[in-house]
Amino acid sequence: MAAAAGVSTAAVSQAFNEKGRLAEPTRRRILDAAAELGWSPSASASALRSARTRTLALVVRRPTDVLGADPHFSELITGIEGELAPRGYGLLLHLVAGVDEESALYERLASEGRVDGAVLTDARADDPRPALLRRIGLPSVLLGAPDPEASVPTVGLGNQGAGVHEAVDHLLGLGHRRIAYVSGPAELQHTRLRRTAFEETLELVGLRPAAVLSTDFSESAAVAATEELIGSAERPTAIVYANDSMAVCGIGTAQRAGLAVPRDLSVVGYDNLPLGRWLHPRLTTVDQQVQRVGAAAARVLLARCGEDVPETPLEGRPHLVVRESTGPATPC
Amino acid sequence: MAAAAGVSTAAVSQAFNEKGRLAEPTRRRILDAAAELGWSPSASASALRSARTRTLALVVRRPTDVLGADPHFSELITGIEGELAPRGYGLLLHLVAGVDEESALYERLASEGRVDGAVLTDARADDPRPALLRRIGLPSVLLGAPDPEASVPTVGLGNQGAGVHEAVDHLLGLGHRRIAYVSGPAELQHTRLRRTAFEETLELVGLRPAAVLSTDFSESAAVAATEELIGSAERPTAIVYANDSMAVCGIGTAQRAGLAVPRDLSVVGYDNLPLGRWLHPRLTTVDQQVQRVGAAAARVLLARCGEDVPETPLEGRPHLVVRESTGPATPC
Numbered sequence: 001m002a003a004a005a006g007v008s009t010a011a012v013s014q015a016f017n018e019k020g021r022l023a024e025p026t027r028r029r030i031l032d033a034a035a036e037l038g039w040s041p042s043a044s045a046s047a048l049r050s051a052r053t054r055t056l057a058l059v060v061r062r063p064t065d066v067l068g069a070d071p072h073f074s075e076l077i078t079g080i081e082g083e084l085a086p087r088g089y090g091l092l093l094h095l096v097a098g099v100d101e102e103s104a105l106y107e108r109l110a111s112e113g114r115v116d117g118a119v120l121t122d123a124r125a126d127d128p129r130p131a132l133l134r135r136i137g138l139p140s141v142l143l144g145a146p147d148p149e150a151s152v153p154t155v156g157l158g159n160q161g162a163g164v165h166e167a168v169d170h171l172l173g174l175g176h177r178r179i180a181y182v183s184g185p186a187e188l189q190h191t192r193l194r195r196t197a198f199e200e201t202l203e204l205v206g207l208r209p210a211a212v213l214s215t216d217f218s219e220s221a222a223v224a225a226t227e228e229l230i231g232s233a234e235r236p237t238a239i240v241y242a243n244d245s246m247a248v249c250g251i252g253t254a255q256r257a258g259l260a261v262p263r264d265l266s267v268v269g270y271d272n273l274p275l276g277r278w279l280h281p282r283l284t285t286v287d288q289q290v291q292r293v294g295a296a297a298a299r300v301l302l303a304r305c306g307e308d309v310p311e312t313p314l315e316g317r318p319h320l321v322v323r324e325s326t327g328p329a330t331p332c
Numbered sequence: 333m334a335a336a337a338g339v340s341t342a343a344v345s346q347a348f349n350e351k352g353r354l355a356e357p358t359r360r361r362i363l364d365a366a367a368e369l370g371w372s373p374s375a376s377a378s379a380l381r382s383a384r385t386r387t388l389a390l391v392v393r394r395p396t397d398v399l400g401a402d403p404h405f406s407e408l409i410t411g412i413e414g415e416l417a418p419r420g421y422g423l424l425l426h427l428v429a430g431v432d433e434e435s436a437l438y439e440r441l442a443s444e445g446r447v448d449g450a451v452l453t454d455a456r457a458d459d460p461r462p463a464l465l466r467r468i469g470l471p472s473v474l475l476g477a478p479d480p481e482a483s484v485p486t487v488g489l490g491n492q493g494a495g496v497h498e499a500v501d502h503l504l505g506l507g508h509r510r511i512a513y514v515s516g517p518a519e520l521q522h523t524r525l526r527r528t529a530f531e532e533t534l535e536l537v538g539l540r541p542a543a544v545l546s547t548d549f550s551e552s553a554a555v556a557a558t559e560e561l562i563g564s565a566e567r568p569t570a571i572v573y574a575n576d577s578m579a580v581c582g583i584g585t586a587q588r589a590g591l592a593v594p595r596d597l598s599v600v601g602y603d604n605l606p607l608g609r610w611l612h613p614r615l616t617t618v619d620q621q622v623q624r625v626g627a628a629a630a631r632v633l634l635a636r637c638g639e640d641v642p643e644t645p646l647e648g649r650p651h652l653v654v655r656e657s658t659g660p661a662t663p664c
Binding site: 052053055057071073074077081084085088090091092093094095096097105112114219222223245248249251252253255256274275277278279280282 | 384385387389403405406409413416417420422423424425426427428429437444446551554555577580581583584585587588606607609610611612614
């Protein structure tokens with residue numbers, strides 16, 4: 001834009017902000033050139049600056065203690081950093097309490113030219129963020145099920161329900177009929193997708209969930225949910241958890257109550273975190289390749305920020321990794 | 333400085349950069365005033381800008397996969413973010429491969445005015461970072477044992493060896509005589525401090541370590557070290573690990589080899605991560621209050637960046653939390 005008008009980027013900024021010592025004819029020339037190009041400062045000011053921030057934003061709207069407790073975020077950050085670090089990029093991490101705070105933050109980051117782009121996580125129903133980021137001209141990528149209709153690129157494994165579907169099939173094959181689900185917060189898109197997959201898979205064989213309990217993903221909520229389930233009159237013989245951290249808490253809680261895993265209770269996690277491979281019993285879980293998805297999202301975003309990054313489409317879908325925490329159902 | 337010379341901060345910048353349309357007498361006046369005040373632009377340029385970034389840097393020199401594997405960093409980030417988030421601050425996370433890259437990054441962040449300050453982690457022997465950050469005028473705080481001699485404020489619990497000392501005393505009291513230590517990378521200051529505490533505590537009662545093995549903190553290294561220890565002719569009856577992740581891997585590895593914890597092998601971790609409370613057996617570990625130290629470091633740094641943050645000195649020392657993974661020694 002500055003080149004088109006034959007002026008400096010500072011002059012363009014002054015023309016739009018009506019500041020500085022710009023002569024009126026110069027200001028007119030700049031505004032005319034902008035109108036001709038269909039250019040607006042809100043859409044391009046950050047882009048002008050962005051070539052040099054080498055910073056991408058990750059804004060997380062979760063309680064801070066869950067960030068510490070759920071290794072999912074470390075895995076995601078690890079995947080993103082794996083692409084950023086070799087290119088000298090950093091990741092600006094912000095924790096926010098609410099939607100309004102999150103929106104105001106993106107506006108500030110864009111107007112101050114603090115970041116080149118943003119990775120959006122925890123996609124929600126009627127998510128206002130993609131439209132907001134388009135409006136303020138900040139490149140972004142949304143983590144979640146691929147959606148060609150979305151106004152920003154979405155990056156995630158296809159068929160998000162496939163992993164839970166496989167997990168329930170696996171448990172049905174082992175003879176389980178009373179299967180419970182310990183879910184995450186209902187407002188998260190992936191929580192709803194997985195819960196639906198859980199219920200639909202049981203429905204295909206004419207079964208209903210033994211129970212579906214919602215949690216805030218915290219360890220104490222996982223322990224409470226597990227105690228409720230194993231203390232119930234019709235105790236489930238298998239529990240599927242919405243993440244590995246909760247599944248590990250569930251195994252500990254069951255063992256403490258005198259149940260052997262998997263003899264008395266089968267447990268399935270979700271995430272395939274490194275730790276699950278080393279526990280005893282080793283955790284059966286759904287591999288959703290968090291690191292790989294994080295890396296793919298970072299690559300798409302880097303490309304949108306003008307970096308020369310090869311386009312490697314993300315293929316595959318979540319799949320079950322059968323280890324030792326699931327076994328044949330034993331009626332109790 | 334600008335006020336002392338009676339000019340704008342932009343003029344000061346122009347005088348030192350020999351750019352802009354500054355009259356020579358003005359330039360002279362600015363340089364003279366600077367000389368009189370002992371002021372240099374490298375020390376203050378970033379400070380001038382810093383009031384508006386609301387960003388602190390955390391540069392981590394570790395392999396990216398360890399960041400995902402070791403929840404210590406999530407805990408640290410959680411502690412820091414707990415202070416940053418309510419004040420609208422973000423944390424700029426960079427992963428670097430080597431010392432030179434780390435130094436170049438601080439120089440770039442300071443010269444581009446990207447951050448207001450930096451939290452330095454993984455203190456090393458002859459650490460070049462505090463002097464570098466002072467030179468480039470970037471406020472910083474070093475995580476580690478309090479050191480009044482250090483050129484930047486250090487934030488950490490006093491008596492860093494106390495936790496390991498307590499752990500060894502606890503094991504000695506349970507009748508253990510063959511105690512091994514699985515350590516972190518030798519070049520890290522906290523690794524050396526804890527290893528020394530381990531060896532000195534045994535020496536006090538005339539014992540030597542059954543073994544001391546170094547690792548890169550990874551899970552596979554923890555498994556390999558544990559297999560080596562439990563497969564040795566003089567198998568240790570207790571193992572102290574340098575962090576909780578490795579201790580959890582150690583328990584799984586021992587159980588898989590047919591050993592019961594703590595009946596056949598006592599295990600002690602280090603960090604007191606939330607997960608250890610829910611495992612079966614619950615993990616005996618050293619609480620080094622990672623979140624609390626991170627929060628305290630953030631507060632000290634925010635105060636140095638001009639924020640109105642109350643000074644709450646960090647008291648206490650690492651201490652042992654006895655749970656279920658340690659028990660009486662049984663000769664094998």
